[in-house]
Amino acid sequence: MLKFYNSLTRQLEEVPSHENKTVKMYSCGPTVYYYPHIGNFRAYLFMDNIRRVLKYNGFHIDGVMNITDVGHLTSDADEGEDKMLVASQREHKSPWEIAKFYTNVFMENAKKLNIDLPEHIVPATSVINEMIEFVKVLIGKGFAYETSKGIYFDIAKFPEYGALSGMDIHEKLAGARIAVDDEKHSPYDFVLWVKAPKEHIMQWDSPWGRGYPGWHIECSVIGDKYLGETIDIHTGGVDHKPVHHENEIAQSNCRYGHQVVKMWMHLEFLQIDGGKMSKSLKNIYTIADLEKKGFSAEDFRFFYFLAHYSKQQNFTFDALEMAKNTLKSIKNLAKEHQNGTAHVDTTKFEDEFLESINDNLNMPKAIACVLKMLREERSSDVYSTLMKFNQVLGLNFDEEEIPAEIKDLAQKRWEAKKARDFATADSLRNQISALGYEIKDEKDAYKILKK
Numbered sequence: 001m002l003k004f005y006n007s008l009t010r011q012l013e014e015v016p017s018h019e020n021k022t023v024k025m026y027s028c029g030p031t032v033y034y035y036p037h038i039g040n041f042r043a044y045l046f047m048d049n050i051r052r053v054l055k056y057n058g059f060h061i062d063g064v065m066n067i068t069d070v071g072h073l074t075s076d077a078d079e080g081e082d083k084m085l086v087a088s089q090r091e092h093k094s095p096w097e098i099a100k101f102y103t104n105v106f107m108e109n110a111k112k113l114n115i116d117l118p119e120h121i122v123p124a125t126s127v128i129n130e131m132i133e134f135v136k137v138l139i140g141k142g143f144a145y146e147t148s149k150g151i152y153f154d155i156a157k158f159p160e161y162g163a164l165s166g167m168d169i170h171e172k173l174a175g176a177r178i179a180v181d182d183e184k185h186s187p188y189d190f191v192l193w194v195k196a197p198k199e200h201i202m203q204w205d206s207p208w209g210r211g212y213p214g215w216h217i218e219c220s221v222i223g224d225k226y227l228g229e230t231i232d233i234h235t236g237g238v239d240h241k242p243v244h245h246e247n248e249i250a251q252s253n254c255r256y257g258h259q260v261v262k263m264w265m266h267l268e269f270l271q272i273d274g275g276k277m278s279k280s281l282k283n284i285y286t287i288a289d290l291e292k293k294g295f296s297a298e299d300f301r302f303f304y305f306l307a308h309y310s311k312q313q314n315f316t317f318d319a320l321e322m323a324k325n326t327l328k329s330i331k332n333l334a335k336e337h338q339n340g341t342a343h344v345d346t347t348k349f350e351d352e353f354l355e356s357i358n359d360n361l362n363m364p365k366a367i368a369c370v371l372k373m374l375r376e377e378r379s380s381d382v383y384s385t386l387m388k389f390n391q392v393l394g395l396n397f398d399e400e401e402i403p404a405e406i407k408d409l410a411q412k413r414w415e416a417k418k419a420r421d422f423a424t425a426d427s428l429r430n431q432i433s434a435l436g437y438e439i440k441d442e443k444d445a446y447k448i449l450k451k
Contacts, residue, residue, distance in 0.1 A: 340378030
């Protein structure tokens with residue numbers, strides 16, 4: 001029986017679904033203002049993991065992910081500038097150019113990681129009219145109010161606020177200091193729509209004047225538009241629980257008068273060398289950074305499987321190296337099993353793998369099962385079962401052997417380069433490229449990659 005941990009009820013529960021075993025699933029997407037880092041991608045590997053396990057169990061998925069291209073301020077608590085404008089000023093490009101560029105970067109990295117993306121990927125700027133209508137409903141029902149700065153949600157009107165994060169909102173309100181904005185009923189009321197100054201680049205007409213949406217409203221509106229008023233699973237990082245997701249719950253439940261999301265699933269942080277990622281520590285790594293150090297996106301994908309999503313995972317390059325070597329071993333053993341002649345009954349491994357993934361995505365246990373199975377006598381039965389498991393793992397077992405001709409040209413090019421005969425090296429690189437391969441130089445070696 002497939003069970004996931006519901007952050008809202010704080011217990012393991014059977015996966016909710018609609019008719020025909022269809023799971024309506026919403027995942028918080030990226031804010032496309034800068035290069036996504038490996039901490040960000042742990043969240044999308046988590047999403048991918050859920051989707052693949054659901055499919056392995058025979059569920060169908062109607063999935064949605066937003067692309068935040070407006071409204072996410074530099075503080076999640078509705079303070080500071082819009083992140084898209086900060087990026088626009090930093091790179092001297094329009095917010096639209098910024099959004100397009102970093103959305104493409106995100107998608108390219110997601111493809112490298114073999115992430116099973118949702119059926120609907122929706123930019124926030126594509127649903128501005130729907131956001132305005134949503135806010136109008138909240139105002140009409142008495143859950144939101146207008147100030148000179150915008151439209152705010154009145155959290156005092158939603159007594160269940162804080163249930164997800166375990167925060168006692170009444171205690172918090174009682175101890176609150178004087179709000180910075182004295183027009184707000186409470187310092188914890190959050191913005192739905194911001195009234196923009198004339199010079200603000202991104203703004204739209206609304207019943208309250210020109211402005212732009214707050215960050216939190218987009219997820220409720222996109223979920224409503226594509227999935228309706230009942231969503232089975234909503235995923236995101238644990239950092240979203242106390243603000244963003246509390247706000248989503250408040251505005252969505254008040255809009256419809258019932259609980260919209262049945263199951264909330266949250267991923268813990270990725271740590272770097274035992275601490276937080278920080279620009280000042282220069283320990284924020286992208287997929288491109290890993291590739292420069294000789295690792296592939298798939299190495300990081302496999303690294304994700306080695307810790308439970310509900311626990312903080314500590315990233316070090318030694319740990320990534322270990323993951324890379326284990327993955328290489330799995331692939332080598334898979335080749336040995338592919339044409340194996342022994343008969344192996346893999347039923348016990350299939351049962352163990354299914355039990356592991358269905359126990360709240362226990363991927364470390366599932367990987368242990370895979371490794372144990374690969375120690376069996378060389379058998380095509382094992383290979384076939386591994387390919388079945390790969391519906392969940394999403395690894396590439398179809399890597400083509402580099403042709404001898406390409407290997408020979410690459411070695412000659414490397415020798416020419418070491419001899420500082422750059423004209424010959426460039427000529428050989430062009431020949432290799434014309435044959436559909438490329439050379440990636442490293443410090444003391446090179447890689448041959450198929451284009």
